[in-house]
Amino acid sequence: MANSDEEASAARRKLYMERDFDPGHSSMPFEIRLALAAEYVAYQLGQINRKLDRLLEAAERTGRSRSKHND
Numbered sequence: 001m002a003n004s005d006e007e008a009s010a011a012r013r014k015l016y017m018e019r020d021f022d023p024g025h026s027s028m029p030f031e032i033r034l035a036l037a038a039e040y041v042a043y044q045l046g047q048i049n050r051k052l053d054r055l056l057e058a059a060e061r062t063g064r065s066r067s068k069h070n071d
Helices: 002-018 030-070
Strands: none
Touching: 002 030
């Protein structure tokens, strides 16, 4: 049961991170808001990194394909 609770919690965090960041309550202590913001930034940077990796792979494939046709 603990595993399913952890999975549900992870799914909620992922959904939360996929939306625009909104820590919810401005009455939260600053340290908590800062930690949530840092987690959000880390998540978004990871998403950007994955997309850039796919873009670079596609560009490399295109470049290899073009160089084979030019030989």
